Amino acid sequence: MKDKIFGVLQRVGRSFMLPIAVLPVAGLLLGIGSSFTNTTMIESYGLMSILGPGTVLNALLTVMNKAGSAIFDNLPLIFAVGVAIGMAKREKEVAALSAVIAYFVMNVSVNAMLINSGQILADGTIADGVLNGTITTMCGIQTLQMGVFGGIIVGLGVAALHNRFHMIEFPNALSFFSGSRFVPIISTLVYVLVGILMFFVWPFAQKGIYALGGLVTGSGYFGTLAFGIIKRALIPFGLHHVFYLPFWQTAVGGTMEVAGQLIEGGQNIFFAQLADPSVVHFSADATRYFSGEFIFMILVFQVLPLLCTSVQNRKRKKLLAVFFYLPL
Numbered sequence: 261m262k263d264k265i266f267g268v269l270q271r272v273g274r275s276f277m278l279p280i281a282v283l284p285v286a287g288l289l290l291g292i293g294s295s296f297t298n299t300t301m302i303e304s305y306g307l308m309s310i311l312g313p314g315t316v317l318n319a320l321l322t323v324m325n326k327a328g329s330a331i332f333d334n335l336p337l338i339f340a341v342g343v344a345i346g347m348a349k350r351e352k353e354v355a356a357l358s359a360v361i362a363y364f365v366m367n368v369s370v371n372a373m374l375i376n377s378g379q380i381l382a383d384g385t386i387a388d389g390v391l392n393g394t395i396t397t398m399c400g401i402q403t404l405q406m407g408v409f410g411g412i413i414v415g416l417g418v419a420a421l422h423n424r425f426h427m428i429e430f431p432n433a434l435s436f437f438s439g440s441r442f443v444p445i446i447s448t449l450v451y452v453l454v455g456i457l458m459f460f461v462w463p464f465a466q467k468g469i470y471a472l473g474g475l476v477t478g479s480g481y482f483g484t485l486a487f488g489i490i491k492r493a494l495i496p497f498g499l500h501h502v503f504y505l506p507f508w509q510t511a512v513g514g515t516m517e518v519a520g521q522l523i524e525g526g527q528n529i530f531f532a533q534l535a536d537p538s539v540v541h542f543s544a545d546a547t548r549y550f551s552g553e554f555i556f557m558i559l560v561f562q563v564l565p566l567l568c569t570s571v572q573n574r575k576r577k578k579l580l581a582v583f584f585y586l587p588l
Contacts (some may be wrong), residue, residue, distance in 0.1 A: 275346025275415070276505055279338045286331035287531055291326025294535045296472070325535065332531050335509065336398060336411035337363055343415025348422050354440040355422040357396075361444050362451040363414045367403040369455025374402065393515070393522035394466065404462050407524045408509040409469075417454065418447050469511045476507070477514045477545050484548045507549045514545050 295301060297318060311317050328392045331338065340363045341356050348355035374380045380388050380402055386395055396405040406413075422443045430438045437445065475481050491504050506525075509515035513526035518539070523532045530544035533539040 272416070275343045275419075276339075279335070279342035280505075282331060282338070284385060286328045287534075289324045290328025290332065290531055291534050293321045293323070293328060294390070297321045297325060309481070317364065323439065327537055328531075330530060335410050335528070336406065339408050339411030339509075340414040340418075341413055344418045344422070347416060347419030351422070351426055351440050354426065354443050355419055355447055358422060358444045358447040359418045360415055360452075362418050362447040363401070363411065364401070364408070365448050366414060366451040366455040366458065367398055367401045369452050369488070370459050371401050372405070373456060373459035393517075394463065396522070404458065405461060405466070405522065406458070407511065408505070409465075410458075413458075414451065418443075421450060423447050427523070435562045442512075464510070470515065473511045473514050476512060487549060504549070513549055514543075516543055516546065 266501075276471050295470060296311055296458040302308055302493075305310040311321070339357045344359035345352045349477050366507075371380070374395065379395065384402065386400070386402075394405055395402060397403075398410075398492055404410075425442050426440050427444055429435075430442075450533045476487075479486070487504075487507065509525040511524040513524070514529065514531045515522060515524050516532075517523070518529065518532040521532070523529045526546040526549040530545055532548075533542050
């Protein structure tokens with residue numbers, strides 16, 4: 261039982277790696293694009309003739325900025341597809357399509373419930389009594405602020421449905437809907453119900469997540485130390501992605517209003533501030549979850565291979581690997 265749970269958690273962690281892999285490229289596009297189109301920076305270094313509005317470089321950098329922002333603005337959908345692909349056992353393309361369908365169906369169902377309850381008015385505006393930040397717009401749909409958690413819920417659920425029904429057989433009269441064609445159908449039906457359920461459940465979950473985020477943020481240096489130790493200790497088990505993702509991508513890692521929008525997660529806050537030209541100082545509460553990363557990466561990816569090549573004994577190599585992966 262214990263090995264089975266570990267196996268599932270490791271698969272979940274590995275499934276996070278596909279959407280996470282695109283974030284560095286998106287960050288580079290966003291960082292370079294926003295930095296070199298910042299009017300204050302351009303004027304300070306006298307580069308208006310080269311990088312100023314109307315120049316070819318400015319147009320190219322603006323495109324890079326928008327491309328990077330597009331990825332971060334749609335992370336929940338990206339995680340829904342990525343997790344579904346990672347958790348599906350076979351015919352992963354069907355799981356990806358089903359995840360996209362399920363994600364839109366869930367959010368549209370939530371939107372309908374918000375309209376029926378009067379939280380969203382007929383003209384699309386949010387009612388006065390609704391707490392600020394609880395409703396957001398995702399892919400043009402006004403829905404609850406579920407963030408990356410919404411995408412993960414879709415990805416895991418669709419993958420479970422896919423693994424259960426992708427080989428189902430129907431009588432000859434309905435044989436067209438057999439097999440993988442049934443997965444988008446059942447995903448649609450299930451996530452209509454999930455969307456209705458999330459309307460009632462998510463506000464309570466959201467309060468709990470915000471409370472946990474406030475507790476972590478208020479823990480100061482001790483919280484940062486504990487986060488780093490736990491993350492490094494989980495690496496040998498392959499469970500570190502499951503642990504740190506909520507801090508980077510959800511309200512567990514804190515919330516902040518940047519450029520008039522409520523942003524959740526340490527990494528999202530950092531990149532949102534990077535894209536905002538009015539930001540002078542980055543949030544230390546957000547960037548605390550990246551502290552020490554480069555030191556460990558240098559040790560693991562550069563120093564460790566050199567040491568391992570000079571050590572002939574296999575047991576010593578394993579000890580060195582564990583030493584560098586665990587907290588020093």
